[in-house]
Amino acid sequence: MNPLLTIEGLRVEFGPADAPLVAVDGAALSIGPGEIVGLIGESGSGKSLTCRSVMRLVPRPGRVAAGHIEFDGRDVLAMTPQQLRDFRAHEAGMIYQDPFSSLNPVFRVRDQLSETLRANLGMGKAQARTHAVALLDGVGIPDPERRALSYPHELSGGMRQRVMIALATASQPRLLLADEPTTALDVTTQAQILSLLTRLREERGMSVLLVSHDFGVIAQVCDRVAVMYGGHVVETGPIGALYDNAQHPYTHALLDSVPRLESAGRATRRPGIAGVPPELNEVLPGCVFKPRCRYAQPSCESVSMALQPVAPGHETACPVRPLAAADGRPAARAGAQT
Amino acid sequence: MSAIEALGQPPAPAAPVVERHRRASGLRGLSLQAKIGAGILAVLVLAGALAPLIAPYGQNALDFDHILSAPSLSHLMGTDSTGRDVFSRTLYALRVDLAIVVFVTYVPLPIGVLVGAVAGYFGGWLDAIVSRITDTMIAFPFMVLVIAVIAIVGPGVKGVLIGVPIVAWALYARLARSEMLVVREQPFMLATTALGYSKRRAILRHAVPNLMRSCLIYSTLDMVVNLLLLASLAYLGLGAQPPNAELGSIIADGQTTLLSAWWVATLPGLVLVVFGVGAGLLGDGLSDGRLRGGAQ
Amino acid sequence: MSEPAPLLTVDGVVKEFGLRRTAAERVQRAQPEAHRAVDDVSFSLRRGEILGLAGGSGSGKTTLARCLVRLVEPDAGTIDLDGADVRAASGRDLRELRRRMQMVFQDPYASLNPRMTVGTALHEAGRVHQRPGSENGEQFVREALERVHLSASLAKRRPRELSGGQRQRVAVARALAVGPEVLIADEAVSALDVSVQAQLLNLFLDLRDDLGVAILFVAHQLAVIAEVADRVAVMHRGRLVEVGETAAVFGDPQDDYTKALLAAHPHPRLARVAS
Numbered sequence: 001m002n003p004l005l006t007i008e009g010l011r012v013e014f015g016p017a018d019a020p021l022v023a024v025d026g027a028a029l030s031i032g033p034g035e036i037v038g039l040i041g042e043s044g045s046g047k048s049l050t051c052r053s054v055m056r057l058v059p060r061p062g063r064v065a066a067g068h069i070e071f072d073g074r075d076v077l078a079m080t081p082q083q084l085r086d087f088r089a090h091e092a093g094m095i096y097q098d099p100f101s102s103l104n105p106v107f108r109v110r111d112q113l114s115e116t117l118r119a120n121l122g123m124g125k126a127q128a129r130t131h132a133v134a135l136l137d138g139v140g141i142p143d144p145e146r147r148a149l150s151y152p153h154e155l156s157g158g159m160r161q162r163v164m165i166a167l168a169t170a171s172q173p174r175l176l177l178a179d180e181p182t183t184a185l186d187v188t189t190q191a192q193i194l195s196l197l198t199r200l201r202e203e204r205g206m207s208v209l210l211v212s213h214d215f216g217v218i219a220q221v222c223d224r225v226a227v228m229y230g231g232h233v234v235e236t237g238p239i240g241a242l243y244d245n246a247q248h249p250y251t252h253a254l255l256d257s258v259p260r261l262e263s264a265g266r267a268t269r270r271p272g273i274a275g276v277p278p279e280l281n282e283v284l285p286g287c288v289f290k291p292r293c294r295y296a297q298p299s300c301e302s303v304s305m306a307l308q309p310v311a312p313g314h315e316t317a318c319p320v321r322p323l324a325a326a327d328g329r330p331a332a333r334a335g336a337q338t
Numbered sequence: 339m340s341a342i343e344a345l346g347q348p349p350a351p352a353a354p355v356v357e358r359h360r361r362a363s364g365l366r367g368l369s370l371q372a373k374i375g376a377g378i379l380a381v382l383v384l385a386g387a388l389a390p391l392i393a394p395y396g397q398n399a400l401d402f403d404h405i406l407s408a409p410s411l412s413h414l415m416g417t418d419s420t421g422r423d424v425f426s427r428t429l430y431a432l433r434v435d436l437a438i439v440v441f442v443t444y445v446p447l448p449i450g451v452l453v454g455a456v457a458g459y460f461g462g463w464l465d466a467i468v469s470r471i472t473d474t475m476i477a478f479p480f481m482v483l484v485i486a487v488i489a490i491v492g493p494g495v496k497g498v499l500i501g502v503p504i505v506a507w508a509l510y511a512r513l514a515r516s517e518m519l520v521v522r523e524q525p526f527m528l529a530t531t532a533l534g535y536s537k538r539r540a541i542l543r544h545a546v547p548n549l550m551r552s553c554l555i556y557s558t559l560d561m562v563v564n565l566l567l568l569a570s571l572a573y574l575g576l577g578a579q580p581p582n583a584e585l586g587s588i589i590a591d592g593q594t595t596l597l598s599a600w601w602v603a604t605l606p607g608l609v610l611v612v613f614g615v616g617a618g619l620l621g622d623g624l625s626d627g628r629l630r631g632g633a634q
Numbered sequence: 635m636s637e638p639a640p641l642l643t644v645d646g647v648v649k650e651f652g653l654r655r656t657a658a659e660r661v662q663r664a665q666p667e668a669h670r671a672v673d674d675v676s677f678s679l680r681r682g683e684i685l686g687l688a689g690g691s692g693s694g695k696t697t698l699a700r701c702l703v704r705l706v707e708p709d710a711g712t713i714d715l716d717g718a719d720v721r722a723a724s725g726r727d728l729r730e731l732r733r734r735m736q737m738v739f740q741d742p743y744a745s746l747n748p749r750m751t752v753g754t755a756l757h758e759a760g761r762v763h764q765r766p767g768s769e770n771g772e773q774f775v776r777e778a779l780e781r782v783h784l785s786a787s788l789a790k791r792r793p794r795e796l797s798g799g800q801r802q803r804v805a806v807a808r809a810l811a812v813g814p815e816v817l818i819a820d821e822a823v824s825a826l827d828v829s830v831q832a833q834l835l836n837l838f839l840d841l842r843d844d845l846g847v848a849i850l851f852v853a854h855q856l857a858v859i860a861e862v863a864d865r866v867a868v869m870h871r872g873r874l875v876e877v878g879e880t881a882a883v884f885g886d887p888q889d890d891y892t893k894a895l896l897a898a899h900p901h902p903r904l905a906r907v908a909s
Binding site: 042043157185186187188189190191194213214215216217219220221239243253254257258259260261262263264265266267268269270271272273274276 | 690691692797798799827828829830831832833835836839854855856857858860861862863864879880881882883884885894895896897898899900901902903
């Protein structure tokens with residue numbers, strides 16, 4: 001099946017062109033129709049910028065310096081302003097971490113929805129209002145007629161996020177970009193939002209790019225995941241493959257750092273990852289993870305960060321493959337419990 | 339901003355895990371703008387301070403052979419109607435004026451900051467009282483008050499030195515208070531309470547250093563305002579009395595010959611403008627650094 | 635076998651926030667319903683134990699934590715630290731009680747004074763409370779940093795030059811510098827990357843093991859509490875709904891809210907067929 005979205009060689013920079021600070025370098029991933037793909041990384045990994053690049057919404061002074069973003073066969077980076085507007089209005093939607101500041105505080109919820117419907121779908125005023133209420137119902141907001149008349153500050157965080165989702169999916173886009181949508185939410189609200197996203201995928205066949213730092217969130221809803229570190233994608237693959245058989249030392253170390261509910265009561269010491277992620281202005285030779293990698297070898301200083309296949313659909317940027325068992329079976333991970 | 343545009347805007351960082359950029363290590367110190375502004379002010383201050391050493395002529399050296407002569411190598415800013423060298427007079431005037439301006443700007447500043455910080459920290463009735471007082475002082479027509487003081491103590495520098503600080507502290511108090519309302523909710527301020535530090539320590543040692551920046555930025559603007567006030571009063575004859583030079587009085591003297599000998603009034607005025615530009619650049623440069631993204 | 639004696643006993647603590655009255659209510663002289671952020675909460679923290687305090691947003695756990703050190707004044711109830719009445723204390727007594735119960739806050743970017751170097755902040759803490767060793771500033775600071783596994787070279791740096799994890803460690807070092815018996819970690823690891831979070835959690839376990847500090851660990855992430863806390867207390871809308879050994883509460887929850895919280899915790903669904 002042809003992928004809906006392909007990103008190749010994406011490079012996002014800041015600063016002067018002759019001495020740029022590179023925030024994303026050579027990122028690559030793809031999303032198929034109806035697929036939920038996770039993008040996981042910690043601070044400074046570049047995951048948020050990668051997500052924003054898809055809609056060409058990288059905040060200034062950042063810019064997309066190189067790369068290829070293809071949506072349904074069309075080159076997004078080469079779109080004219082009008083084509084880009086259409087793309088953003090009808091084909092792709094985006095939701096953010098903080099729904100409060102993404103909704104205009106001085107307009108009622110219904111009016112914000114109506115505006116999208118009238119501007120992007122050409123509905124008339126009355127029709128838009130009715131449809132707005134239907135949209136709110138569709139994202140699971142109880143008592144939608146009354147809630148539609150609320151202002152954003154009158155709604156809880158979870159409700160605001162639902163409104164955000166309603167807004168972003170009003171024109172039935174085929175791709176939803178979700179940049180840390182549940183990070184600021186309560187765990188119970190988070191669960192509801194995640195199940196809403198899954199339901200939308202099932203009902204409409206909508207693809208989702210879900211950016212998060214929380215592996216639990218990713219593991220719950222994503223089919224495939226890409227792991228980013230220091231501006232590079234270091235591993236991609238089906239969620240099960242990464243969980244049980246992570247091939248990149250960073251992915252492995254990251255998974256080892258995640259606390260598990262199943263530990264209940266047993267004081268658990270996890271190794272974490274010593275050191276700090278690279279600064280924007282640090283240019284590291286070879287593998288960006290080498291300074292913190294326990295399997296690092298001198299040859300790691302001259303590797304490119306290109307992804308190599310390990311198994312069908314599973315790729316890693318680590319040529320050393322310290323984690324592959326000799327016969328290719330998944331290597332057991334310390335403290336791994338499923 | 340319409341809802342559609344709202345969709346396209348990146349959100350303000352509010353929730354816990356946010357990819358903040360730590361301050362890149364190269365951006366230490368002042369911005370270029372601030373440095374240029376500071377440089378201009380430094381030149382003017384030095385020129386004034388060293389006036390007795392560098393002025394080519396005395397400030398009241400009459401020379402009836404060269405009245406109203408145009409700017410030349412021997413008289414950089416020309417001469418006035420009694421042959422006095424305008425450049426020398428400007429330097430001496432700068433000396434007096436800048437000294438007064440620094441005094442009336444930076445004496446009320448710490449007083450105002452302290453009052454505002456205390457009022458903002460404690461809130462309640464103390465804050466209410468202080469705020470009403472500062473509101474009243476600020477609402478008062480500044481110039482009227484200064485002239486009233488001059489009417490009491492007589493013309494001359496004394497009037498300004500007394501009159502301006504009486505009101506100026508209130509501006510800093512209000513500024514410091516509103517900054518304090520924000521700062522006192524910051525976790526590091528809560529930590530001072532949790533650590534058992536005295537309120538005095540919390541206010542003076544922890545809060546005030548964090549309030550100072552915006553007050554200092556404001557003071558650059560204040561300096562310009564005060565210099566202009568001083569010049570205006572001198573122009574009206576209410577400043578330092580002749581034969582002492584003040585920028586305003588030099589300009590006033592040159593007014594009658596504005597069309598025939600433009601340099602007497604305009605060139606000292608230009609010095610005022612340069613001062614304003616320097617102070618403005620410095621203030622802007624300082625506030626840029628703050629807004630760009632230090633830990634907030 | 636006797637249990638360790640409770641160090642901190644909290645009984646019936648209440649904190650209400652009055653809602654603003656609308657003009658209509660004012661005219662009618664109607665009394666609006668006050669919102670109880672902390673509603674009759676009682677629990678105890680034993681010596682050498684880590685007690686987790688879990689709950690969603692609006693559960694009141696942060697308000698409760700602040701009530702314990704009187705950053706927020708409780709409206710009712712008693713707070714007893716090893717026999718001393720925290721609510722009745724004032725002046726020097728209060729300062730001393732606060733010294734014994736230190737807090738670490740959530741936001742690593744705002745819990746340190748941006749204008750003070752690390753060394754100055756740490757030394758100040760020691761001096762204000764006249765801690766032994768605080769006369770020798772350099773040594774005191776070095777030891778304070780060592781306790782949290784940070785190098786002494788950080789003493790000259792300002793917070794903005796440090797990473798989030800380092801700042802939190804400095805915040806912990808500052809809290810430890812005054813020699814507390816209780817540490818209240820108010821979402822202290824919530825804003826950190828997971829790889830850094832693991833190191834901070836190890837630090838808390840070390841503090842409990844090596845220094846015998848009792849820790850009240852406030853967090854909304856259940857998995858974090860699961861790996862660190864001996865016992866856990868669950869809060870919902872200001873009330874304490876369940877308390878017990880962590881394994882028992884998470885393994886066999888009794889209260890409906892606890893059950894809901896556990897059910898909502900994201901769990902990996904690995905046996906999925908990609909569409």
